[in-house]
Amino acid sequence: MTEIEGIVPAIAKALDKRGYKELTPVQKAVIDPELGVADALVSAQTGSGKTVAFGLALAPTLLGDAETFGPAATPLALVIAPTRELALQVKRELEWLYEFAGATVVSCVGGMDMRTERRALERGAHIVVGTPGRLCDHIRRDALDMSDLRAVVLDEADEMLDLGFREDLEFILEASPEDRRTLMFSATVPRAIAKLAESYQRNAVRVETTAAREQHVDIEYRALVMAPADRENAIINALRFYEAKNAIVFCSTRAAVNHLTARLGNRGFSVVALSGELSQSERTHALQAMRDGRARVCIATDVAARGIDLPNLELVIHADLPTNPDTLLHRSGRTGRAGRKGVSALIVPQNGRRRAERLLQNAGIAAEWARPPSADEVSQRDGERLLADPSLSEPMGEDEKTFVAELLERHGAEQVAAAFVRLYHTGRSAPEELIEMSLDQGRRTNRDDRHNPNDGFKGSDEPRRSRQEFGESLWFSLSVGRKQNAEPRWLIPMLCRAGNLTKRDIGAIRMQQQETHVELAAESAEKFLSAIGPNRTIEKGIRVTALKGPPEAGDGDHRKAFGKPSKARDFDDRPDRPKKPFGNKPREASADRGFSERRDDKPLGDRPERPKKSFGGKPREASAERSFSERRDEKPWTKKPAKPKADTAGAPLAKKPKKKNAKTRVE
Template sequence: MTFPNLPQPLAEALSARGYAAPTPVQAAVIEPEAHGRDLIVSAQTGSGKTVAFGLAMAGELMPEGQLPPAAAPLALIIAPTRELALQVSRELQWLYASAHARIATCVGGMDASRERRALSHGAHIVVGTPGRLRDHLERGALDLSSLRAAVLDEADEMLDMGFREDLEEILDATPAERRTLLFSATMPKPIVALAKRYQKDALRIETKGEDRGHGDISYVAVTVAPADIEHAAINLLRLHEAETAILFCATRDNVRRLHASLVERGFAAVALSGEHSQNERNAALQALRDKRARVCVATDVAARGIDLPSLSLVIHVELPRDAETLQHRSGRTGRAGRKGTAVLMVPYPRRRRVEMMLRGAKINVEWTNPPTADDIRASDRERLITTLLEPVEIDEEDRALAQRLIAEKSPEDIAAMLVQAHRARLPEPEELVAATPEAQRAAQADRHRPGFDDTQWFVMDIGRRQNADPRWLLPLLCRRGHITRNEIGAIRIGPNETWFQVPTGIAAKFNAAVQRTAREDGEDESGIRIIPGNGPAPGGNGAPRGAPRTGGARGAPMHRARPTNPRKPQGRRP
């Protein structure tokens, strides 16, 4: 038997689940030297930790090979977030199902009175978050006097989230002879202190290799223009067409914006952040599990503990704060032997810092450019051909319908309609701007087309620092100056100003229209001013030659403060 010395109900559950052999962390916790001892375990996310501590505490829960009648809990598992606690509870449910274990879950955001009733009816195992467990303990609903095993899952994260006092109060209420299992990805000083206070002669188990990245996760870094992050994320989703994907953002607001953008473009997406209630989170996760949604946009905390078997793509839309966060995020995929891909979207000004972080974390990564619209269309074609050439069983009704179609249209027409129907279901890829300063300068130089030899330069008070982008500047110029895109020549984007050419023959007409569409201060409703200039200084990064650097009677600076990350001018629809 691949899992030796286990109670029969657990061995049967593992076999039914398809476990052929234990993962390294599971094998380590059931070794004879670990039996009955306190444990400090460091293991990668997705390495089978939940099953590991479920097996490790089996000796305390089932010394005679079966569970006693449910009364005061025998085991307590504490997890940092609701999602992780619920995930742990689900894992232990199937592992201890044959043993007829009663498992109670106590997490914030759920019905506390229902949890108290469940505890009053007796439970073998209690799984919960620190705050809710402490609340039940102080109210007398949680009796820890019979506890034989306590498990702290992702202990480092719980301390980072400020749960130290909660943990200490809970552990102080447990019997001194209990067994304590501490699972932590890292071992900072607060974790060491916690272990010394609540553990005795603990065995240290380290199953993480020197390489931080999972062997089952391929790391890819794409360099993007800062203003093009959202469009690059869309193209990555379209290129991979993963069965399930998760996109990480740093804040609730960014989760909300990106989720809305994806839904608008036709992606079946859900959002997870601290602003969502527990019922909303449960509904979102269930939509991902039953394939009604394929994309999840989430913050770090909201996504901890998520285990989706079909998750094969993780996109770090906003960079993680450190290598540990990168590991936890990426560990949502590549779990239990499945392959996964983690993509870091790196704004080109931050590439060097990201390279240092990856090098320090010993994570091997492939650097590449974001997929273009042409890349995605080529991938779509190959996927469609592969799908249509796969063998499939066709019933008589479908065959009769096919014969009717062939009688009405040619096979080529029918195939073309099939391709069109397939493409209509897919969101359109996005056109991206150049991803590096060098490429941007080359692309801008190409904008000087034949017929623009006699031109007049104009300058507007917005530049790279305000995320100036030709894709929304062009419509603005056409609207303000009453001209077409074809009548705008070279565009030079500087740090705080952007220069552009208009043919001399229509420059006066353009300037007059700009003045008519401006307010008294020369700006339009978005706060952007356009005036004639003599063109950028050589190299494209200096002040415009001969252009006024100040505006207004009192010499106020031409550039005005703008939002940190404008996608388009204020007052315009995204």
């Protein structure tokens, strides 16, 4: 039995069943008698056992002098987490921690059936765990009664503020009783968190463990520098070199997650994706596949993987550099948890080394700078793992001796060993060859840090091959054209990134209205199709289709699905247009004749005179001496009756009063 002062016996029994021999620094800090039942603002590094820590801190407040809970009714404690995965994980942790105390834990998270959650709340709960948005919905609909609430816990408070949940948090805290106990747990304490604590906590005690200010000793940080075009190859080699039971690869966008998932899946990795566009059911299945061993690699965005805990996670790869030090710490904190060792590898393109150095410096992390594992290093590590395989050292069973003797007699020891090696490598992706470069080649001056539009694809310094030396080729059609503002300056880098190509592999590019025809070298076409995967889709949802032959201008038989074909922009093949006649006289191409001379060539004298138009029924006379008044008098005004200037009695007509204008000044 674990006997630690300040722990309720039922909680101590659960810890003993779980195999806890010693508490972490943050767990010891929250059960310190000096803290008591006061409000607390706790900052500790990721993976230090914060979930169990606030479970221990809540026990005295919820149980008091009792050893177990009574019948479930209105909630006594509320735990708020930023993401669905973290909320469900917290629920699982509290369920085993309060197993012998008889607590009922209910979750309220987005993506789940709201009616099921409402029925669970109606049946009663001691602890409710949820996300801010869903908790606000239940409060507004009177499904969540917080009148008896004794404590509120904000887990990953800094992340909730970053995700824009400040208004929801304020609404929840204002709806809870004023005499509640408020605990805030966060890996970092920025100014926004401190201000929120001042507003909703009473005389809060700041708890900061020593480990929170030091580099996580259980995590080995490595910065792998490579050419920009080798980014995905470096990720593949790193995964193969470490062969971790579980690994997470972090990307900055959902599109990058989808692309890398397809690429690694094509290479034979058992991989799952975790991003915000997936449903809750899909995200739950992905995490379960990682836990039970059906998948070994998870490609995730920062928000989706926030707070998840995978027991066997040994490797974290930053495919895209984190935007700030806090994100770096949170990402890396997925490994090296609860005393286990882990590796955090940053994929650093040579043009982003200075940015990576600043990031590590601001985070207070000393990383080892190195080149990504080469193909030879991966093969060497495979040999070491093969020689250390437990199956080679296990004693032979009695039922195996007869068959082993038959194998050796029929095939020989060398052939059997070769077969064993082949079976070992079956299902493992072959390592990639990387571009040779020195480690110091990635260092640049501030002047060199400016953006280069050619960065990010292979062969940015190599000129494209001329038409004469291009040789045999294949043509492909891309579902983007001039109407979608397609341009070679961004199509070529995109093709190089998606298809693992260089500029020298790309030949002619013919832009059309709805599609683009691209010529690729024959030896690179198979590599290109393998890289883009069976869906034949690259970045921005562009579809790739192989053509049967080179397209011809105006020939759209090979792409009838696009409707009426448009001619390609082969300007050199257009025939010369005949010179058009000008003024019924053949046009002479002469640069020496001026405009006045060419104007005199026009046969103006051959034009017939136009008849002069009549004006008011009278022929118009061309005279410049007649004044305007004389020409005006010739108009047939007599056809219109003149207005009378007096009435029938001879009296002058009364003038109509002028209408007052709003702009007229009144004296």
